[in-house]
Amino acid sequence: MDKAIEIRNLNYSYPDGTAALCDINLDVFAGECVGLIGPNGAGKSTLLLHLNGILRGDSQVKVLDLAIKDKNLPVIRSKVGLVFQDPDNQLFMPTVYDDVAFGPINMRLSKDEVDLSVKRALVEVDMSSAIKRSPQHLSFGEKKRISLATVLSMKPEILALDEPSSNLDPKHRRELISLLQTLKQTKIIATHDLQLVLEICSRVVLLDKGSIICDGKTRDVLSNKKLLDDHSL
Amino acid sequence: MRHSFIDAHSNIESILRYIDPRIKIITFILFILFIILTPANSLGAFGLYLVIILALALLSKIPFYFILKKSLTVIPFVLMIALFAIVSKDTDKFLNIFIKAYLAVLCMILLVSSTPFAVLLKALERLRFPKLMVMIISFMYRYIFVIEDELDKMKMAKESRSCARSKWLENKALANILGVLFIRSYERAEAVYLAMCSRGFDGEIRTLDDFKIELKDLAFIVCVLVSLALIRFVFI
Numbered sequence: 001m002d003k004a005i006e007i008r009n010l011n012y013s014y015p016d017g018t019a020a021l022c023d024i025n026l027d028v029f030a031g032e033c034v035g036l037i038g039p040n041g042a043g044k045s046t047l048l049l050h051l052n053g054i055l056r057g058d059s060q061v062k063v064l065d066l067a068i069k070d071k072n073l074p075v076i077r078s079k080v081g082l083v084f085q086d087p088d089n090q091l092f093m094p095t096v097y098d099d100v101a102f103g104p105i106n107m108r109l110s111k112d113e114v115d116l117s118v119k120r121a122l123v124e125v126d127m128s129s130a131i132k133r134s135p136q137h138l139s140f141g142e143k144k145r146i147s148l149a150t151v152l153s154m155k156p157e158i159l160a161l162d163e164p165s166s167n168l169d170p171k172h173r174r175e176l177i178s179l180l181q182t183l184k185q186t187k188i189i190a191t192h193d194l195q196l197v198l199e200i201c202s203r204v205v206l207l208d209k210g211s212i213i214c215d216g217k218t219r220d221v222l223s224n225k226k227l228l229d230d231h232s233l
Numbered sequence: 234m235r236h237s238f239i240d241a242h243s244n245i246e247s248i249l250r251y252i253d254p255r256i257k258i259i260t261f262i263l264f265i266l267f268i269i270l271t272p273a274n275s276l277g278a279f280g281l282y283l284v285i286i287l288a289l290a291l292l293s294k295i296p297f298y299f300i301l302k303k304s305l306t307v308i309p310f311v312l313m314i315a316l317f318a319i320v321s322k323d324t325d326k327f328l329n330i331f332i333k334a335y336l337a338v339l340c341m342i343l344l345v346s347s348t349p350f351a352v353l354l355k356a357l358e359r360l361r362f363p364k365l366m367v368m369i370i371s372f373m374y375r376y377i378f379v380i381e382d383e384l385d386k387m388k389m390a391k392e393s394r395s396c397a398r399s400k401w402l403e404n405k406a407l408a409n410i411l412g413v414l415f416i417r418s419y420e421r422a423e424a425v426y427l428a429m430c431s432r433g434f435d436g437e438i439r440t441l442d443d444f445k446i447e448l449k450d451l452a453f454i455v456c457v458l459v460s461l462a463l464i465r466f467v468f469i
Binding site for chain 2: 049052078082086091101103106
């Protein structure tokens, strides 16, 4: 199988010196859905930020066989769709349309292609009716869905999602899970929602204090009660 | 939705709403120029200008009381400037400033409230208004409600825990809240910037151009300008 993500010896400390990630080695294969779990402050979000070169630790990170270098960044950022936890950070344009179009326009697609990909992405998340609205007039669940559309419109090969189900009510959460199940991309999902992991991830990586504690099949990891207890899950 | 005061009436289906926003901006700016460049003593002209504004307001289907209410908020500022004229005992000048400013404000209110804010921003961008300014206004429009929400939440959290009943302590707490609000906004700005970078931001925001100037837009600007010119140069 092709490796979608290859991380070797990744170390990262915050500017103030606190170590955030130490010696991470991780391979994610094309088409896999990996759940990234761990207690608060384990480094899940920080790890995601390395996947498209927003943060660059001292390491080798390869995405779809492209090393993370300035030269490759535009391509990598169109291949890796990173969705942040807070939809108010993800959606920054005055209308939904402009927001979903932001990525495709930066990819220098033609006007018709941009228009088509925006509409297609909104259909995928079932939010076509919101196309002309402003993000501040949307409910939280709608904002989460559209956050996903803002990267789907770039046709990424990898989706890196930070807490996709947080703060959603049960109904919207279920809808989101079935939506994620329909997406064929390679997925890496940082979350506390173990039920979600169980339903859509084939593999789980457990992160604590910046290190990978355990990497294995979802059922095996999630059925190990002691392991989960030890790491506040 | 309590976050709708900016766009309260901008989605009313009306003729004015669907005039190309670039044409609309140009028309209203020229309108204001006409108002400013009309001699102070031609009260008749100002009356006729007001008639045109009222006609446009009718076309926009925006309730009159809304326009009136909005215009009231500007009056104190206009009065303050006009006061200088009173101090110099020049009542003509006072009337001049007051009438011109009020008419100009009515024009602007009509323009802004008959156009969705996002469309207005896009039109400014297409009219080569400095990109940085458009970007700043656009972020302000997007985040002012988010920040307001954060402030409300913090205030509520403060209320729930304050039992001091001392005005001084209250004020102190409020000052702290403002400080925290500033830091949070700063942090949010960083997070938003990262989200922008993740989607290929390279220093310039681009949007799609979907404006089209049609016959009705040209007819609109010609009609308004011709009537203004008639008032200005023929009747008066």
